[in-house]
Amino acid sequence: MRRRARRSALGRRPLIPPEQVEHDGVVLRRLSADDADEVSRAATESLEHLRPWMPWATPEGTSPAAQRERLLGPATMWSSGSGYEYGVFLPDGTLVGGCGLHRRIGPSALEIGYWVHVGHVRRGIATACAGALTAVGFGLRGIERMEIHCDEANVASASVPPKLGYRLTGRLEHEPEAPGEVGCRLIWVQYRREWEARAPRATTPSPVD
Ligand SMILES: CC(C)(COP(=O)(O)OP(=O)(O)OC[C@H]1O[C@@H](n2cnc3c(N)ncnc32)[C@H](O)[C@@H]1OP(=O)(O)O)[C@@H](O)C(=O)NCCC(=O)NCCS
Numbered sequence: 001m002r003r004r005a006r007r008s009a010l011g012r013r014p015l016i017p018p019e020q021v022e023h024d025g026v027v028l029r030r031l032s033a034d035d036a037d038e039v040s041r042a043a044t045e046s047l048e049h050l051r052p053w054m055p056w057a058t059p060e061g062t063s064p065a066a067q068r069e070r071l072l073g074p075a076t077m078w079s080s081g082s083g084y085e086y087g088v089f090l091p092d093g094t095l096v097g098g099c100g101l102h103r104r105i106g107p108s109a110l111e112i113g114y115w116v117h118v119g120h121v122r123r124g125i126a127t128a129c130a131g132a133l134t135a136v137g138f139g140l141r142g143i144e145r146m147e148i149h150c151d152e153a154n155v156a157s158a159s160v161p162p163k164l165g166y167r168l169t170g171r172l173e174h175e176p177e178a179p180g181e182v183g184c185r186l187i188w189v190q191y192r193r194e195w196e197a198r199a200p201r202a203t204t205p206s207p208v209d
Pocket of ligand 1: 049050053054114115116117120121122123124125126127128149150151154155156157158159160
């Protein structure tokens with residue numbers, strides 16, 4: 001009986017995440033082409049900070065036109081279900097970064113990515129985003145594993161996953177994609193059972209419809 005109830009609860013989990021989530025002082029909201037200018041502004045102001053780690057962080061890649069195309073085009077992954085990209089906002093509506101969930105590491109897993117505006121780093125924003133997205137990911141049907149990847153040289157990024165209960169499970173050689181990378185990717189993993197054991201109620205963000 002209990003097993004059937006659990007199975008039907010699992011079956012009720014949504015397949016796609018909420019378009020807006022609030023957690024630990026940040027608001028994650030699905031981006032649209034209307035946000036292109038603001039994303040472009042934040043990324044352009046942060047160019048030197050992002051350039052070592054984000055392959056798209058070039059003057060062309062952060063231009064309003066490139067961002068508009070990205071947010072409009074096939075890379076708008078929400079519709080295809082290949083991934084879910086959010087803008088990161090302060091409660092007053094200021095855009096301070098971006099983050100997302102990507103379906104590129106197997107059928108029952110999602111990878112988290114994030115970046116934060118240079119003027120807002122070291123205030124826990126990336127940790128809040130990754131915590132929110134971990135809960136969002138595990139709230140989806142069929143997701144049993146969450147991962148965060150970063151190059152070994154990216155000390156700031158590598159500081160985030162262990163704070164949230166992720167374990168370093170591997171190091172993969174990779175072709176550097178951005179100028180700061182040394183070619184060794186750290187793989188941080190968390191399974192659902194580990195996350196559930198970490199008092200999920202305290203860390204579950206509120207979806208806002
Ligand atoms: C990596 C990044 C997202 C971290 O964002 P953030 O909001 O500053 O991170 P948080 O404030 O949540 O900090 C998490 C931890 O990282 C540490 N940290 C942040 N920046 C750091 C730095 N430059 N050097 C060393 N540690 C750093 C923080 O001190 C914090 O640990 P602590 O609270 O125990 O001190 C941000 O630096 C960034 O946008 N970098 C460029 C893009 C990028 O690298 N994205 C990830 C690609 S894998």
